[in-house]
Amino acid sequence: MNDDETLDDIEKPAAIETKKEAKFEFETFSSLRHRNYRYLWSGTVLMGAGQWIQQVTLGWLLYDLTGSSILLGVLNGARAIPFLVVGPIAGVIADRVNRRHLLLMTQRILLITAFIMGWLVASGYLVPWHLFVFTLITGIAWSFQDPVRQSLVPNLVPKKDLVNAVALNSIAFNTTKVLGPALGGMLIAMFGPAGNFFIQGIAYSGVLAMVYLMHVPPTPEQARRSSMLANLKEGLGYVWSSSLILSLISLALVPRIFAVPYQTLMPIFQKDVLKVGPAGLGMLMAAPGIGALIALLTLATLASRVRHQGLLLLSSVILLGLLLVIFSQTTSFRLALVVLVGVGSCQVLFNTTVNTALQMMVPDQLRGRVMSIFMLDRGLMPAGALLAGLSAHFIGAPATTSWMGSVVFLLGVFIAWRVPLIRGVEI
Numbered sequence: 001m002n003d004d005e006t007l008d009d010i011e012k013p014a015a016i017e018t019k020k021e022a023k024f025e026f027e028t029f030s031s032l033r034h035r036n037y038r039y040l041w042s043g044t045v046l047m048g049a050g051q052w053i054q055q056v057t058l059g060w061l062l063y064d065l066t067g068s069s070i071l072l073g074v075l076n077g078a079r080a081i082p083f084l085v086v087g088p089i090a091g092v093i094a095d096r097v098n099r100r101h102l103l104l105m106t107q108r109i110l111l112i113t114a115f116i117m118g119w120l121v122a123s124g125y126l127v128p129w130h131l132f133v134f135t136l137i138t139g140i141a142w143s144f145q146d147p148v149r150q151s152l153v154p155n156l157v158p159k160k161d162l163v164n165a166v167a168l169n170s171i172a173f174n175t176t177k178v179l180g181p182a183l184g185g186m187l188i189a190m191f192g193p194a195g196n197f198f199i200q201g202i203a204y205s206g207v208l209a210m211v212y213l214m215h216v217p218p219t220p221e222q223a224r225r226s227s228m229l230a231n232l233k234e235g236l237g238y239v240w241s242s243s244l245i246l247s248l249i250s251l252a253l254v255p256r257i258f259a260v261p262y263q264t265l266m267p268i269f270q271k272d273v274l275k276v277g278p279a280g281l282g283m284l285m286a287a288p289g290i291g292a293l294i295a296l297l298t299l300a301t302l303a304s305r306v307r308h309q310g311l312l313l314l315s316s317v318i319l320l321g322l323l324l325v326i327f328s329q330t331t332s333f334r335l336a337l338v339v340l341v342g343v344g345s346c347q348v349l350f351n352t353t354v355n356t357a358l359q360m361m362v363p364d365q366l367r368g369r370v371m372s373i374f375m376l377d378r379g380l381m382p383a384g385a386l387l388a389g390l391s392a393h394f395i396g397a398p399a400t401t402s403w404m405g406s407v408v409f410l411l412g413v414f415i416a417w418r419v420p421l422i423r424g425v426e427i
Helices: 013-024 035-066 069-085 086-097 097-121 128-156 159-191 193-213 226-239 243-275 280-299 309-329 332-363 364-374 381-395 397-418
Strands: none
Touching: 013 069, 035 069, 035 097, 035 128, 035 159, 035 193, 069 086, 069 128, 069 381, 086 097, 086 128, 086 226, 086 364, 097 193, 128 159, 128 332, 128 364, 159 193, 159 280, 159 332, 226 364, 243 280, 243 309, 243 332, 243 364, 243 381, 243 397, 280 332, 280 381, 309 332, 309 397, 332 364, 381 397
């Protein structure tokens, strides 16, 4: 008998018990009942807020110092490089070393560099190259942090709460993505850019405290029995030999390259297609975030009833491509907002279900390496944005969004047809 269970509870009618079970199934924040996951999630919120405040501040400073839009693009590219170059190595290390020590070390680096940048800005010694060095250092630290934090989730919650936990992680990220830039701009106006780095450092101090409080399960010993090179080959070999894992990771690249870049073309739609002002641009940029939050809250609430993950991720990526094509053809501002809410919903449903499926299927001793390979898609985002920008220059933003949406739709249909294993994925 559970501690909270009484004799009266056992003797309740079956109908009331069924009602209690149904209520439990709709607990939106059920995974937060687990203390260690609660520390991990709280750290994710603080890290997300710090990251988005950082990005806004870096862009503001670089443009203020140089007035160069080209350097702004280079800075964004520099942020993605570590995920491509360091990411697979970081995944190997995540499977070999004490994960708690790795989290503490990288978090200290993020904290210290944030305070150093705050001092450089406040003292007036800041020059543009400092921003690029800072971006590369923090990008490397993030490329080590993320595989560990992702791979820990299945160790901190039971299987029945995994979908809910991954959804809540995505909610934390997307909420800070919506609120962080606005907060960063407001803080620059109130305290200046130096204050933003100090605030970021304080947020990272909170993350460090969460790691100290969290019990991190030990790393499996299998990886340490071989060299790092052998570990890397093992991780790549595992992904390559598993048609299901390879298909999921490959499919995850599609939206990053062909769907997400539509956001870079939004100013063109705002001015030349929909003909709305700056306030309209803000609404167009916010609409996908609103859709993402709605979808994630729904997924977290219904997590215990989500079984056919494969059908959900395939339908969401196919619908994402279709909605992008519809958006490219609309000239109605209101319809565009509705469609973009749907775009955000489909995009985040796809990302979350792929993430959950991988974490559930990959064994613990390989999870860090596989998740680091999965996160290579972050490094490819600038390539997709560059492709979209070049295409829009020659054929226009609507035509570019249309063909990119068509690619997402057709590849989704192709994968659904050619890889039946994905359709059968269940949690």
